[in-house]
Amino acid sequence: MPSRTGSHSPTGTGKSLPERGLLLLMVLVLLEGSVLPLGAASSPDISHQKNVDNHKVEDEKNYTKKAFPVLDLDYHHIQTPFEISLWVLLASVMKLGFHMIPRLPGIVPESCLLITVGLLVGGLIKLAGEKVPPVLDSQLFFLCLLPPIILDAGYFLPIRPFMENLGTILMFAVVGTLWNAFFIGGLLYAVCQIQPANPSELHQLEILPCLLFGSIISAVDPVAVLAVFEEIHINELLHILVFGESLLNDAVTVVLYHLFEEYSAAGTVTVLDGFLGIISFLVVSLGGILVGAIYGILTAFTSRFTSHTRVIEPLFVFVYSYMAYLSAEMFHLSGIMALIACGAVMRPYVEANISHKSHTTIKYFLKMWSSVSETLIFIFLGVATVDGPHHWNWTFVTVTVILCLVSRIIGVVGLTCVINKFRIVKLTTKDQFIVAYGGMRGAIAFSLGFLLKKEQFPMREMFLTAIITVIFFTVFVQGMTIKPLVELLAVKKKQEAKRSINEEIHTQFLDHLLTGIEDICGHYGHHHWKDKLNRFNKKYVKKCLIAGERSKEPQLIAFYHKMEMKQAIDLVESGGGVNLPSAVPSTVSMQNIQPKKPPPAKPVEKALPKMTKGREEEIRQILRSNLQKTRQRLRSYNRHTLVADPYEDGFSELLIKKQKMIELEKKIQHMNNYLTVPAAPPDSPTMCRARLASDPQAYSSKPAAERVPTIQVDLASPQSPDSVNLMDEFRRADQQEEDQGLMMKPPSGQSGPNRPGEEDRGREQQKLTRCLSDPGPSADEEEDEPFLP
Amino acid sequence: MGSKSSSLNKIPNAQELMQETGFSAAHILRLYERFEFLDVDQRGELRPEDFGAIRELSMNPIGDRIISAFFSPGKEAVDFASFVRILAHFRPTETNRTRDGAQPEPANSRTRKLKFAFQLYDQDRDGKISREELLQVLRMMLEMQVTEEQLQSIAERAIQEADLDQDDAISFDEFRKSLEKVDIDHKMNIRFLS
Numbered sequence: 012m013p014s015r016t017g018s019h020s021p022t023g024t025g026k027s028l029p030e031r032g033l034l035l036l037m038v039l040v041l042l043e044g045s046v047l048p049l050g051a052a053s054s055p056d057i058s059h060q061k062n063v064d065n066h067k068v069e070d071e072k073n074y075t076k077k078a079f080p081v082l083d084l085d086y087h088h089i090q091t092p093f094e095i096s097l098w099v100l101l102a103s104v105m106k107l108g109f110h111m112i113p114r115l116p117g118i119v120p121e122s123c124l125l126i127t128v129g130l131l132v133g134g135l136i137k138l139a140g141e142k143v144p145p146v147l148d149s150q151l152f153f154l155c156l157l158p159p160i161i162l163d164a165g166y167f168l169p170i171r172p173f174m175e176n177l178g179t180i181l182m183f184a185v186v187g188t189l190w191n192a193f194f195i196g197g198l199l200y201a202v203c204q205i206q207p208a209n210p211s212e213l214h215q216l217e218i219l220p221c222l223l224f225g226s227i228i229s230a231v232d233p234v235a236v237l238a239v240f241e242e243i244h245i246n247e248l249l250h251i252l253v254f255g256e257s258l259l260n261d262a263v264t265v266v267l268y269h270l271f272e273e274y275s276a277a278g279t280v281t282v283l284d285g286f287l288g289i290i291s292f293l294v295v296s297l298g299g300i301l302v303g304a305i306y307g308i309l310t311a312f313t314s315r316f317t318s319h320t321r322v323i324e325p326l327f328v329f330v331y332s333y334m335a336y337l338s339a340e341m342f343h344l345s346g347i348m349a350l351i352a353c354g355a356v357m358r359p360y361v362e363a364n365i366s367h368k369s370h371t372t373i374k375y376f377l378k379m380w381s382s383v384s385e386t387l388i389f390i391f392l393g394v395a396t397v398d399g400p401h402h403w404n405w406t407f408v409t410v411t412v413i414l415c416l417v418s419r420i421i422g423v424v425g426l427t428c429v430i431n432k433f434r435i436v437k438l439t440t441k442d443q444f445i446v447a448y449g450g451m452r453g454a455i456a457f458s459l460g461f462l463l464k465k466e467q468f469p470m471r472e473m474f475l476t477a478i479i480t481v482i483f484f485t486v487f488v489q490g491m492t493i494k495p496l497v498e499l500l501a502v503k504k505k506q507e508a509k510r511s512i513n514e515e516i517h518t519q520f521l522d523h524l525l526t527g528i529e530d531i532c533g534h535y536g537h538h539h540w541k542d543k544l545n546r547f548n549k550k551y552v553k554k555c556l557i558a559g560e561r562s563k564e565p566q567l568i569a570f571y572h573k574m575e576m577k578q579a580i581d582l583v584e585s586g587g588g589v590n591l592p593s594a595v596p597s598t599v600s601m602q603n604i605q606p607k608k609p610p611p612a613k614p615v616e617k618a619l620p621k622m623t624k625g626r627e628e629e630i631r632q633i634l635r636s637n638l639q640k641t642r643q644r645l646r647s648y649n650r651h652t653l654v655a656d657p658y659e660d661g662f663s664e665l666l667i668k669k670q671k672m673i674e675l676e677k678k679i680q681h682m683n684n685y686l687t688v689p690a691a692p693p694d695s696p697t698m699c700r701a702r703l704a705s706d707p708q709a710y711s712s713k714p715a716a717e718r719v720p721t722i723q724v725d726l727a728s729p730q731s732p733d734s735v736n737l738m739d740e741f742r743r744a745d746q747q748e749e750d751q752g753l754m755m756k757p758p759s760g761q762s763g764p765n766r767p768g769e770e771d772r773g774r775e776q777q778k779l780t781r782c783l784s785d786p787g788p789s790a791d792e793e794e795d796e797p798f799l800p
Numbered sequence: 801m802g803s804k805s806s807s808l809n810k811i812p813n814a815q816e817l818m819q820e821t822g823f824s825a826a827h828i829l830r831l832y833e834r835f836e837f838l839d840v841d842q843r844g845e846l847r848p849e850d851f852g853a854i855r856e857l858s859m860n861p862i863g864d865r866i867i868s869a870f871f872s873p874g875k876e877a878v879d880f881a882s883f884v885r886i887l888a889h890f891r892p893t894e895t896n897r898t899r900d901g902a903q904p905e906p907a908n909s910r911t912r913k914l915k916f917a918f919q920l921y922d923q924d925r926d927g928k929i930s931r932e933e934l935l936q937v938l939r940m941m942l943e944m945q946v947t948e949e950q951l952q953s954i955a956e957r958a959i960q961e962a963d964l965d966q967d968d969a970i971s972f973d974e975f976r977k978s979l980e981k982v983d984i985d986h987k988m989n990i991r992f993l994s
Binding site: 175435436506511512513514516517518519520521522523524525526527528529530531532533534536537539542546565567568571574575 | 831834837838851854856857859860861862863866887890892917920921937938941942943945946950953954957958961962975978979981982983985986987988989990991
């Protein structure tokens with residue numbers, strides 16, 4: 012591979028000049044480097060191959076001894092994986108690059124930039140004279156690139172708002188898409204047929220291909236919507252409306268597409284076909300959901316048994332979901348709906364079963380894959396655009412673009428008038444505008460167009476050109492302007508705050524209240540059915556799908572447990588000060604890792620309930636007195652007064668240490684059972700042991716003042732300073748017990764003298780150390796969803 | 801329609817009730833039918849036992865509290881007017897209804913709804929939710945599935961979060977503040993009462 016030595020002047024301003032220069036260099040190298048191998052895909056290096064073959068043949072015949080090839084180039088051996096990796100690398104480096112440029116990410120959405128890069132790469136490949144690989148080949152797209160994005164969306168779908176607005180979403184998805192398809196298709200046909208005196212190629216277009224085109228272009232695309240809406244942080248309602256619509260309209264699109272494609276050849280569609288189409292729609296959507304739900308339950312059930320093999324837990328989630336998608340696609344059901352159903356169904360149960368680390372793994376893998384997929388899709392869109400084949404027809408394209416806009420606006424406005432009669436929280440004009448404006452088309456439309464066969468549809472190229480134009484228009488124009496428009500119209504933004512325990516309690520309370528009132532009124536409404544579902548879930552489903560004790564854990568407790576955990580982790584991360592003001596938990600490092608969300612405003616410290624002054628004083632007294640006692644003992648230090656003589660009989664010391672350890676462990680276990688229903692028991696004994704034996708954390712943050720001036724057994728002793736400390740801890744702990752009845756546990760000494768008295772702290776720190784290496788579930792609004800709405 | 805107005809006449813003070821609560825004639829009628837259905841003894845008023853006969857309500861963790869909310873302190877029975885007034889709290893909020901200062905705040909305003917919920921917590925009507933009252937509610941909701949320590953921790957934390965004036969109890973304003981992000985208008989609504 013050729014490499015360019017740097018003769019580039021770094022662009023960009025400011026301090027990271029060398030960095031930017033380096034990045035640019037890397038990018039250009041990659042681009043250049045990628046062009047040739049990718050181009051070489053289609054025109055293999057035949058000559059080289061032939062030479063090798065010839066050599067081989069010759070060797071066999073003549074057995075002439077050649078020099079042993081020390082270094083050899085065999086590109087074809089690794090060609091395909093290499094290219095794939097190169098594309099992925101290109102996509103990721105591009106992503107990096109954008110965020111280094113100062114103001115660009117704010118103005119231009121990522122999707123636009125990525126398409127531009129794709130155009131560039133496509134252009135380069137074409138310039139180099141190679142054939143552009145058909146990257147947006149529908150197999151690749153539908154089977155590899157789309158599922159991660161949809162799974163990510165489905166797994167983290169906020170169930171509560173989704174269910175609350177389900178009626179609205181369905182209306183938009185089904186009726187809206189149908190309206191769009193027929194309106195666009197019909198009007199296009201009409202437009203194509205005008206000017207009968209001047210016959211153009213457009214006249215060849217029949218009504219059915221027009222309708223087919225209409226159905227392809229009318230569907231709002233989840234990838235594009237996600238890409239743009241992620242960056243504008245709009246309020247939850249609007250987000251879920253547009254996003255939900257983009258997910259659920261897949262069924263409609265699938266049915267319409269197949270219907271029109273089938274009958275395009277025949278040329279007519281009868282009423283019977285229409286009727287069958289409706290039935291097909293029901294089958295496709297409900298069937299897809301059913302398939303997804305079945306796989307979701309399977310996953311939940313499997314995860315029940317994974318307590319001994321935690322490492323492969325994430326694998327089950329991914330593989331089962333993917334199989335749900337594939338199974339649905341096998342029956343021509345809606346794969347997207349299957350994936351959504353699978354993710355949404357499995358989530359509450361799987362999360363109750365798996366460990367913290369698996370949870371984190373699943374989350375990050377999903378985000379990573381979906382991010383890469385999205386990037387790749389946009390780049391490929393750019394490449395495919397350059398590839399063509401294009402057939403530009405001014406009338407067709409401009410009419411399409413205009414019609415798309417018009418039909419969307421009319422559709423949204425019209426539907427909202429109807430929907431608002433049934434909604435409690437009505438949709439305002441602003442909301443309607445955002446919903447209409449946010450209807451972006453994307454790669455799905457292009458792939459569907461790509462799938463059309465040339466023989467059946469002679470106008471295929473024209474279709475493709477029009478589709479690409481619409482996609483470009485929505486992504487570039489609408490994508491770039493939606494953010495300033497949102498600011499301009501002062502649309503409500505997303506609320507960043509987390510759910511507090513008060514909200515949780517009161518919301519549950521209100522749920523019960525509303526259910527009760529509904530029962531009094533004799534009205535079987537929303538709450539009634541939700542309550543019934545919850546009861547059913549608690550009674551039967553949870554028992555089957557959640558392992559062990561967790562199945563009985565009430566939702567409130569689980570929520571509380573999570574909150575405490577988060578808080579404890581935050582406390583450790585923020586250094587564990589003495590006097591922490593009460594506020595929202597810090598979100599320092601966990602949020603930073605999330606690729607799509609912006610860093611939070613400020614890390615605020617929070618903590619654990621403060622103790623009253625009196626109590627603090629009390630504890631200080633205790634500690635002081637203890638300190639004195641040990642000092643006294645120390646003054647009369649004499650090697651023979653120690654419990655175990657460190658110089659000699661190491662064995663007895665060991666025994667005592669072991670005994671103390673066992674006692675302590677028992678105490679810890681006992682403590683552990685206090686706050687929570689024991690979750691994941693296999694973790695605790697091992698972790699406890701590990702912690703006691705060698706965890707530096709347990710001793711590191713102890714302030715020096717408090718530490719008993721330890722018997723600085725100078726190192727003729729086999730004991731490490733650590734174990735001697737341990738001895739001291741035990742002695743002190745015992746003493747505390749005997750003297751005061753206060754449980755002062757060694758690990759809890761870690762956060763300073765003010766806290767040890769509280770049992771809560773001890774417990775929390777144990778949980779804390781258990782998950783210290785892994786930040787655990789990060790503070791995220793998705794996290795705060797209760798298990799079942 | 802003739803029949804409707806005549807059956808409306810059966811209901812005492814129907815017009816005033818409609819005026820006061822904002823219910824339409826159809827709603828009042830429907831509620832009256834329900835009232836009569838619950839009133840098995842045809843006494844013209846409901847007693848706690850009548851409420852208790854509703855099966856789903858007895859399964860509700862806070863069922864007893866809800867029932868007692870219908871009865872003003874000291875009274876043993878609730879007549880139709882009070883019944884309707886309580887249920888008026890659950891009408892959807894109208895945002896664009898112009899109110900002149902003279903009218904009392906409508907029953908379905910956000911504040912009134914919150915006040916109703918608050919009173920369900922605050923049984924002794926001292927204007928604050930004390931720790932004990934919160935614990936009681938938690939105990940009812942969690943239905944004996946948790947230990948006492950867990951309850952204590954949760955109550956402790958809840959009060960910590962909400963209590964701004966450090967009096968170890970949640971006043972109505974603090975209660976309202978802690979729920980400011982929750983869409984009460986949406987939550988405390990019975991659809992058919994719109």
